[in-house]
Amino acid sequence: MQDRKFAIVTMTTFGYKPNPLRIVQLSISKLKGEFYQTIFTTNINPEERIPNYIQERTGLTDSILLKAPTFSDVANTILQELENHILVGHNASFLHYALQSEFKYLGYSFKIPQLCTMRLAKKLMPNMTNYE
Numbered sequence: 001m002q003d004r005k006f007a008i009v010t011m012t013t014f015g016y017k018p019n020p021l022r023i024v025q026l027s028i029s030k031l032k033g034e035f036y037q038t039i040f041t042t043n044i045n046p047e048e049r050i051p052n053y054i055q056e057r058t059g060l061t062d063s064i065l066l067k068a069p070t071f072s073d074v075a076n077t078i079l080q081e082l083e084n085h086i087l088v089g090h091n092a093s094f095l096h097y098a099l100q101s102e103f104k105y106l107g108y109s110f111k112i113p114q115l116c117t118m119r120l121a122k123k124l125m126p127n128m129t130n131y132e
Contacts, residue, residue: 006031006115007039007085013098014046014054021101022046023071024060028081040081043068071102082112090132092116 012025027041043060045068055061078099089095092114103110121128 005085006088007082008036009082009087009089009092009095009099011095011098012054012058012060014051015101020105021098022048022050023098023102024050024054024065025058026074026078028078030081030085040077042074044074045070072106075103075106075108079110086113086115088115088117090117092118 008029008031010025010027011023013021013023015021023044024046025041025043027038029036029038043065045065047070049062050060050065087096087099093116096110096112096114100110
């Protein structure tokens with residue numbers, strides 16, 4: 001397990017399957033010994049208006065996101081930071097799908113191994129009523 005590299009990913013998205021999900025915030029942290037360090041964090045311009053519920057939940061607005069880079073602007077950085085890493089996150093399959101969706105929108109495929117903290121929590125603590 002020592003030689004494995006883990007990238008903890010958090011994001012804010014909007015959209016629904018099967019339509020492309022749009023990422024409007026992304027953060028990648030990596031384990032450094034026993035601690036993790038944020039390596040990359042950014043708002044992302046989805047190149048379309050964001051729904052009111054996202055604005056209310058996050059405080060992000062269209063005017064804030066207009067100043068942010070687009071996903072295509074940060075795609076190479078994301079690929080570099082996730083290369084040879086296992087994507088770790090709460091509901092990792094959703095995070096992976098959102099990244100796949102954005103990369104597919106650009107015409108690229110995306111696939112990396114995943115470790116879901118929600119599934120892990122369900123196995124380690126099977127009697128919990130909520131895993132959020």
